[in-house]
Amino acid sequence: xxxxxxxxxxxxxxxxxxxxxxxxxxxxxxxxxxxxxxxxxxxxxxxxxxxxxxxxxxxxxxxxxxxxxxxxxxxxxxxxxxxxxxxxxxxxxxxxxxxxxxxxxxxxxxxxxxxxxxxxxxxxxxxxxxxxxxxxxxxxxxxxxxxxxxxxxxxxxxxxxxxxxxxxxxxxxxxxxxxxxxxxxxxxxxxxxxxxxxxxxxxxxxxxxxxxxxxxxxxxxxxxxxxxxxxxxxxxxxxxxxxxxxxxxxxxxxxxxxxxxxxxxxxxxxxxxxxxxxxxxxxxxxxxxxxxxxxxxxxxxxxxxxxxxx
Amino acid sequence: xxxxxxxxxxxxxxxxxxxxxxxxxxxxxxxxxxxxxxxxxxxxxxxxxxxxxxxxxxxxxxxxxxxxxxxxxxxxxxxxxxxxxxxxxxxxxxxxxxxxxxxxxxxxxxxxxxxxxxxxxxxxxxxxxxxxxxxxxxxxxxxxxxxxxxxxxxxxxxxxxxxxxxxxxxxxxxxxxxxxxxxxxxxxxxxxxxxxxxxxxxxxxxxxxxxxxxxxxxxxxxxxxxxxxxxxxxxxxxxxxxxxxxxxxxxxxxxxxxxxxxxxxxxxxxxxxxxxxxxxxx
Numbered sequence: 001x002x003x004x005x006x007x008x009x010x011x012x013x014x015x016x017x018x019x020x021x022x023x024x025x026x027x028x029x030x031x032x033x034x035x036x037x038x039x040x041x042x043x044x045x046x047x048x049x050x051x052x053x054x055x056x057x058x059x060x061x062x063x064x065x066x067x068x069x070x071x072x073x074x075x076x077x078x079x080x081x082x083x084x085x086x087x088x089x090x091x092x093x094x095x096x097x098x099x100x101x102x103x104x105x106x107x108x109x110x111x112x113x114x115x116x117x118x119x120x121x122x123x124x125x126x127x128x129x130x131x132x133x134x135x136x137x138x139x140x141x142x143x144x145x146x147x148x149x150x151x152x153x154x155x156x157x158x159x160x161x162x163x164x165x166x167x168x169x170x171x172x173x174x175x176x177x178x179x180x181x182x183x184x185x186x187x188x189x190x191x192x193x194x195x196x197x198x199x200x201x202x203x204x205x206x207x208x209x210x211x212x213x214x215x216x217x218x219x220x221x222x223x224x225x226x227x228x229x230x231x232x233x234x235x236x237x238x239x240x241x242x243x244x245x246x247x248x249x250x251x252x253x254x255x256x257x258x259x260x261x262x263x264x265x266x267x268x269x270x271x272x273x274x275x276x277x278x279x280x281x282x283x284x285x286x287x288x289x290x291x292x293x294x295x296x297x298x299x300x301x302x303x304x305x306x307x308x309x310x
Numbered sequence: 311x312x313x314x315x316x317x318x319x320x321x322x323x324x325x326x327x328x329x330x331x332x333x334x335x336x337x338x339x340x341x342x343x344x345x346x347x348x349x350x351x352x353x354x355x356x357x358x359x360x361x362x363x364x365x366x367x368x369x370x371x372x373x374x375x376x377x378x379x380x381x382x383x384x385x386x387x388x389x390x391x392x393x394x395x396x397x398x399x400x401x402x403x404x405x406x407x408x409x410x411x412x413x414x415x416x417x418x419x420x421x422x423x424x425x426x427x428x429x430x431x432x433x434x435x436x437x438x439x440x441x442x443x444x445x446x447x448x449x450x451x452x453x454x455x456x457x458x459x460x461x462x463x464x465x466x467x468x469x470x471x472x473x474x475x476x477x478x479x480x481x482x483x484x485x486x487x488x489x490x491x492x493x494x495x496x497x498x499x500x501x502x503x504x505x506x507x508x509x510x511x512x513x514x515x516x517x518x519x520x521x522x523x524x525x526x527x528x529x530x531x532x533x534x535x536x537x538x539x540x541x542x543x544x545x546x547x548x549x550x551x552x553x554x555x556x557x558x559x560x561x562x563x564x565x566x567x568x569x570x571x572x573x574x575x576x577x578x579x580x581x582x583x584x585x586x587x588x589x590x591x592x
Binding site: 045048049050051052065066068069070071072075077079080082083084085086087088089092093095096097099100101102140 | 334335336337340341343344345347348351352353354419420423424425426427428429430431432433434435591592
């Protein structure tokens with residue numbers, strides 16, 4: 001259980017995390033979603049005490065991280081795949097971390113095997129690919145068999161197999177009753193990995209709910225209709241609660257009516273329909289809508305796209 | 311098991327600790343072990359120490375041979391002891407540069423690579439890491455320093471005795487040069503560790519330490535003001551080399567005072583490092 005209360009972090013004039021409050025519960029995978037610069041990494045660093053909050057507090061299982069007598073078995077953190085000395089080999093890196101909590105050597109070899117690093121364990125980390133670095137970071141996070149896992153962008157740089165491996169790993173860890181907080185800027189990945197989402201934008205929590213609710217609740221479901229008499233159909237369906245977009249000459253996008261009603265109304269008017277497709281919002285669309293006003297670095301092109309999709 | 315999980319099998323690997331092998335509370339002994347592993351698992355450290363020893367031996371042999379060939383007639387015992395001291399503590403001149411670089415790199419290397427975040431995640435109270443690093447560095451450098459100085463004595467003696475110059479290793483002044491030389495190297499390394507903790511950058515830290523050890527004494531001597539001249543004996547390298555009995559014409563401070571000056575520099579740099587390490591974001 002991770003509890004953040006009114007957590008704030010400012011760097012000079014810039015506010016990275018702005019008065020956020022959230023709880024990460026055990027037994028499920030919680031996704032930390034947000035565009036770059038939203039404050040995800042800063043928040044995660046504050047959880048494990050690397051950055052000192054400007055205001056507010058964050059605790060792990062009721063205590064500040066630094067107050068735990070055996071921090072590695074409390075929280076396993078992958079904060080930055082580069083948090084390793086490049087001149088040291090992977091095995092020695094893990095042995096050095098393990099020594100602080102007298103974690104036995106065989107556990108080090110266990111996590112090396114678990115993360116598939118056997119063949120490179122004696123190689124210097126400086127030569128590692130991004131993916132191998134991620135695996136080493138995950139190995140370090142698992143060393144102390146922790147009850148809570150914090151993984152910042154764990155699939156960054158992994159190949160598709162690695163992505164699936166991380167997905168089944170975090171799902172398995174949560175199923176064992178552990179607390180798992182996982183950050184990503186990839187909405188598609190979150191849709192299949194996380195149970196619960198905390199969406200950050202510009203340092204604020206802009207959504208904190210189950211994944212299903214965010215997909216279902218964020219965007220109106222619309223219906224795509226094709227008809228040779230599109231204009232006639234549009235006037236038949238028109239009412240104050242209904243929005244109709246006439247995109248192509250034979251196609252309408254209708255919001256505010258379900259497909260059944262549209263079909264019935266068309267039949268009553270004797271209008272032929274060639275297509276009637278309900279369109280549900282993807283998590284990606286929901287996410288874009290949520291963070292629409294909170295994207296910090298927006299290019300001109302994507303800004304225009306967002307305007308159009310609105 | 312690994313191949314299965316890599317292939318995306320949903321079977322969850324066994325993640326638990328082996329039976330009876332849970333993580334223990336963080337204690338200083340564990341942090342010491344961790345820092346020992348870190349020190350000896352970097353090629354740069356091992357090579358630096360090896361080079362320190364090898365260069366000491368080689369250069370001492372050259373120095374002793376040169377001295378022996380220029381000495382004529384029999385010298386008084388005191389002068390003989392002085393020469394033996396000079397030869398035995400010769401590794402210090404070069405060794406202090408290596409010790410300074412190693413001390414800075416031991417901590418700045420962690421900041422530079424991001425390793426410090428892993429370190430502080432394992433030891434969130436932070437300060438024990440600095441104390442453990444200081445202790446490990448002190449002991450390792452002292453041992454390497456002692457090998458260098460004793461080695462220098464053993465290598466230099468045959469050359470010198472050929473010219474009738476000899477002093478036993480057990481002579482208090484020779485012991486002071488041999489043990490004091492190793493102690494000085496170890497203290498320079500810890501001083502550099504403190505500076506590295508403050509600066510958090512390898513190149514910057516090395517520049518600062520070498521500036522204080524090598525350049526500052528020369529600069530101060532060239533400033534034609536009384537305060538500058540008076541400050542020189544209180545510099546870490548001047549006081550340190552003086553305490554070894556190598557600068558006998560330095561009347562400003564007693565050897566024990568010189569040792570205190572060196573300890574003062576070390577204490578100041580470690581204190582500054584500790585305060586900033588605790589305070590700053592990693």
